[in-house]
Amino acid sequence: MINISQIISSVQNEIADISGERIQQGEYIDLLNSVAREIAQETEIYVNRYITIPNPAALLWTENTDYTANQIISYNDIFYLILVSHTSSLTNLPDTTTSLYTPFSTWVSGSSYSTNDLVVDNANFAIALVDHTASDSNRPSEVYGSVGVWGKLSGGIESIFDATLPYMNNDINVSGYRLLRVVRGTTDSLKECREYSNQAISSTTSGNNSFPVNWTQLGATEFTIQFVDRLNRIDGGLHLVFGGAFEANEICVIDFITNRPFGQPNLGISINGITQVSDTTALQKWLPTYNNTQNIPDFLENCFLYGLLYLVQQRLYNRGDDSFGNRYVQTKITFEKELRKMTAYAKMFKDNRSNLKVQPLNFLPEYYA
């Protein structure tokens, strides 16, 4: 891996501007970002992963929300079971209104639990079925040991059919432009999902046959894409509507190609109360600073170098420095040559070494394989 600062330094030497007074710091960043975007679009090798939980077991408590009995909410980092259906307000806060909310305690080994005690253990919400002393063998997260001791609770809404990939969300620009792979399930049993037409999925979710000609019904691993949410609002998200609802805490993993080559796209947002991982490595500062370690793959080095050099020389030429006229044209030719070389390399990289399979964005043949 080569640090991006080495490329900027190299260009500074090439144009004899080690004092940094001809091309300013921010200019290098902006020019380099435009080179990076061009490289990203040519090569399509910037694969991003977005993980979301469309139907979290515990929703964040919010004011003026209709809650139904047996939902689980989170308030001030404590989980509560909703006892009675109601509309939340500031006068019936979860921590003070015991008639509406009962808190979950964290499961502790060795404790004595009585029937109907509520605990949370590794994101498993459970109610004690018998009086017992807790041990690792009968804890709620034990699949078999907990049978008969703990009853599992699910606070999920259980009617969420869609996962949302933030696409162009106000100031957050993910700019993903092709889905590669979608899987859903729990972490130990993820299932591949396939894309079908809007007609097939809408037919499925409405309870009719997905394909009238052969009565085939699609399932939870088939999805379609739309740009509006459940309420037909355009919220800037790319909505993956599935044939089956998400269970509580079921995750959906979306791999997609983006034209944001530096680090992960900025997903520093919260969806359904789950905070998404934010982007901390985008190229923002001029280097050298003490802590910026923005790296690029080795095989992109020349491409970045000549791309940046070409833009810098062109800018100096446009500012009236005639001596760069011929040079920037030469550098541009070199850059384009490097770009072709690298595109070919990246193609080989994808075809031979990656098991990611590109799915058509809109339609697959309407039969169930």
Next chain:
Amino acid sequence: MAVTNIPTITPLSRTWTHEMIASEVMVLTNTIDNEQVQLQNIRNHMNSQISYLVNLLNLSISPWYRITLTARLDNTAHASGLDWIDLDTALGGIIPSQLLLDVKRLSVSPTPVATDWIGNCTKVDTSEITQLSSRQNVQWRFSICWQHTGREILVYCGDNIQSPAHTPASPATADYNVTTQNFVIWGTRKPVLDDLLAVSLSTTYKANVDVPDQYIDLLIKMTQKKVIEQRRELIPTALEQEVNQGLVTLQQQLANELQFEAAEREKRKYGNPQRVPGTV
């Protein structure tokens, strides 16, 4: 905060004091009493000639009178909304704006912490710096620019730089913070002149002259010429010629140096001149 450090200035001559030059001029002009030309007159002439000579030297890239001052950005914003360094605030009895003849460069030195901005600030025109302060041009968001105007140095800190006069829109964009960093002013200074106090009280009269030794002879001749002028006497042709010759030589030398430096800079920017093969 203004200027925080001014280095001690050591006079440039190794041996020549004001007293010795005044004595030399007295001898050369046969001033054996003080009825026509008093010592104060000679000291005054000497001061004016030192100023003139040093100004010529400063016009070149002669390094003798260069000086570096350390400064911090002022705590409150300038009337224009920009950051600034006030040069009027005295430090140890010296007012920086009176000491400085010109400001050549401004750079920022590290503290060092991760958010330090390090490098040369770019000198821009007044209209450029006022327009930059609108922060409409985002390509300067990591840049620091300056302009020496009047008795202050105006400093533009880009949009992603935290400074006393500018807070970035959100903490996430505060990539740099120059609030506590030292700015180094690279300038040329005025010479240390004779303070013209009584000989017994003066701290400069018996101290070395602030002119490099190679120009002392010229300085003596120039002072000598002034004394003769004061006496309303005819200036000897030889003396006039020598003074003129000295100044011409000096200017010629300065011109050569400037040309050489300019050529060097050109070479560094544009490379060696490319010629058609075969041409001489």
